[in-house]
Amino acid sequence: MPDGIDVDYDGLIPNNVGLNADARVRKALETWHPGYIDWWQDRGPDGFQDALVYLRTAISVDAQGWAKFGFVRMPEYKWGILLAPAVEGRRIGFGRHKGDPAWQDVPGEYRAMLRRLLVIQGDTEPASVEQQRHLGATAPSLYDLRNLFQVNVEEGRHLWAMVYLLQKYFGADGREEAEELLRRRSGDQDTPRMLGAFNEATPDWLSFFMFTTFTDRDGKMQLEALAQSGFDPLSRTCRFMLTEEAHHMFVGESGVGRIIARTCQAMKAAGIEDAEDVGAVRRLGVIDLPLIQRKINLHFSLTLDLFGNEISTNAANAFNAGLKGRFREHTLTDDHQLLNDTYPVLRLVDGAVVKQDVPALSALNMRLRDDFVDDVRGGITRWNNVIAKSGIAYRLALPHVGFNRRIGEFSRARIDPLGNILDAESWQGRRDAFLPTAADGDFLHALMQPVRVPGAFAGWIAPPRIGIDNRPGDFEYVKIHE
Ligand code: BYC
Ligand code: FE
Ligand code: FE
Numbered sequence: 001m002p003d004g005i006d007v008d009y010d011g012l013i014p015n016n017v018g019l020n021a022d023a024r025v026r027k028a029l030e031t032w033h034p035g036y037i038d039w040w041q042d043r044g045p046d047g048f049q050d051a052l053v054y055l056r057t058a059i060s061v062d063a064q065g066w067a068k069f070g071f072v073r074m075p076e077y078k079w080g081i082l083l084a085p086a087v088e089g090r091r092i093g094f095g096r097h098k099g100d101p102a103w104q105d106v107p108g109e110y111r112a113m114l115r116r117l118l119v120i121q122g123d124t125e126p127a128s129v130e131q132q133r134h135l136g137a138t139a140p141s142l143y144d145l146r147n148l149f150q151v152n153v154e155e156g157r158h159l160w161a162m163v164y165l166l167q168k169y170f171g172a173d174g175r176e177e178a179e180e181l182l183r184r185r186s187g188d189q190d191t192p193r194m195l196g197a198f199n200e201a202t203p204d205w206l207s208f209f210m211f212t213t214f215t216d217r218d219g220k221m222q223l224e225a226l227a228q229s230g231f232d233p234l235s236r237t238c239r240f241m242l243t244e245e246a247h248h249m250f251v252g253e254s255g256v257g258r259i260i261a262r263t264c265q266a267m268k269a270a271g272i273e274d275a276e277d278v279g280a281v282r283r284l285g286v287i288d289l290p291l292i293q294r295k296i297n298l299h300f301s302l303t304l305d306l307f308g309n310e311i312s313t314n315a316a317n318a319f320n321a322g323l324k325g326r327f328r329e330h331t332l333t334d335d336h337q338l339l340n341d342t343y344p345v346l347r348l349v350d351g352a353v354v355k356q357d358v359p360a361l362s363a364l365n366m367r368l369r370d371d372f373v374d375d376v377r378g379g380i381t382r383w384n385n386v387i388a389k390s391g392i393a394y395r396l397a398l399p400h401v402g403f404n405r406r407i408g409e410f411s412r413a414r415i416d417p418l419g420n421i422l423d424a425e426s427w428q429g430r431r432d433a434f435l436p437t438a439a440d441g442d443f444l445h446a447l448m449q450p451v452r453v454p455g456a457f458a459g460w461i462a463p464p465r466i467g468i469d470n471r472p473g474d475f476e477y478v479k480i481h482e
């Protein structure tokens with residue numbers, strides 16, 4: 001077997017990093033574990049902690065069969081430390097150290113930079129669990145409830161992944177950061193999570209599916225960039241996290257797709273052709289397409305902020321240092337150092353949105369954001385195909401990248417979803433056409449009543465095409481009273 005494929009599954013912490021032979025790190029993790037469980041009970045899913053949930057657990061890092069499915073109580077989920085197998089002779093693929101052997105230890109000069117990246121990455125994982133903690137109460141089916149919890153336990157595991165790296169490679173500082181990761185709270189006034197989007201509410205299931213479509217996809221992009229890292233343990237960690245991430249985006253994209261399918265089906269059955277006839281559509285007990293567009297506008301713009309400033313010396317430094325590469329750096333064919341290259345960046349100049357070539361090294365956040373936008377477009381197309389197939393004349397679209405931004409170039413302007421710059425007054429006047437309103441929230445809140453009968457689905461969402469792990473349609477994915 002290649003190095004690192006064997007997983008020790010028997011101890012408290014399943015792992016393929018040889019924890020048994022590493023008393024110091026094992027002790028640090030075992031010391032951290034009770035605080036993590038307290039956090040999970042206190043800030044993780046509200047209720048359902050005693051329910052048996054049909055979850056997949058990572059038990060191997062073999063691409064052919066890395067997970068097993070079974071009924072688990074969430075607090076007893078085996079959160080493991082799993083790294084993708086080591087690649088023999090791996091070398092640093094970009095930046096100043098390109099061609100050197102990948103680091104198995106933290107280079108002293110980059111310690112602070114690396115620690116910051118690990119902490120930011122780690123912070124998002126429990127934040128998302130906190131944001132989603134109330135959703136169990138309104139799940140549209142046991143299937144969806146199970147998917148929510150699957151995402152939650154895996155985000156919990158992603159926190160473990162970063163905590164392992166902090167504790168293994170950063171000693172006392174790392175242990176302190178690991179504690180802080182359990183102390184910050186999404187949305188808290190005094191101790192908020194680090195990045196903007198992770199302090200926003202996820203008030204309803206439409207938001208959950210949008211979050212997993214857009215924001216988990218930022219996770220994918222950032223993990224892909226960190227998977228290129230010259231710090232080999234980080235690269236291997238992120239490569240394995242990416243196998244789990246795919247499911248999170250599936251939950252989101254298929255969730256929104258099922259909502260759209262149900263809406264279109266109900267409109268057709270009632271003979272409603274006009275998607276803008278919101279009152280009539282809502283009376284059918286389904287979610288109108290314009291509201292879905294407003295949620296896209298919100299979650300897309302919040303997620304774009306997560307890429308940081310378009311022009312960033314932090315990003316250039318991390319790249320030069322060989323710590324954070326570009327999206328799929330290893331498939332790119334330039335010199336991987338970018339010393340003489342430029343990259344086009346959208347900027348706000350004299351009140352107009354213009355494209356400017358800037359040094360490529362300074363534009364790495366912008367570039368990753370562009371890759372993100374490309375990646376997410378396919379999902380919008382698939383949603384539009386559902387609408388088109390039903391014969392309803394309505395198209396969903398991504399808003400302009402400058403719309404509703406709080407970080408970067410466009411945070412200084414009011415830009416509408418089409419890219420027009422507005423004055424403050426016209427923005428205020430049209431805001432409710434762009435973004436979800438309080439009335440939208442009330443509508444969704446009233447609409448979303450829990451459905452807990454195996455095989456049944458709330459009236460606002462279509463059933464999935466196939467079950468999880470090929471289970472039949474009436475499978476009891478969550479046994480609530482066991
Ligand atoms: N909110 O040079 P700049 C995931 C700060 S999602 C608040 O523009 P940089 C997941 C920035 O920290 C993936 N602050 O930015 C998804 C800096 O502050 P300091 C998470 C922000 O550093 C769903 C200052 O502005 N992983 O896994 O190049 C569910 C100027 O910084 C924000 C990562 O992000 C913001 N949005 O880029 C569960 C990877 N944006 O230090 C999980 C690690 C910027 O001057 N992080 N600032 O005080 C990074 O690579 C980078 O730190 C960022 C920002 C891309 C986040
Ligand atoms: Fe994650
Ligand atoms: Fe995720």
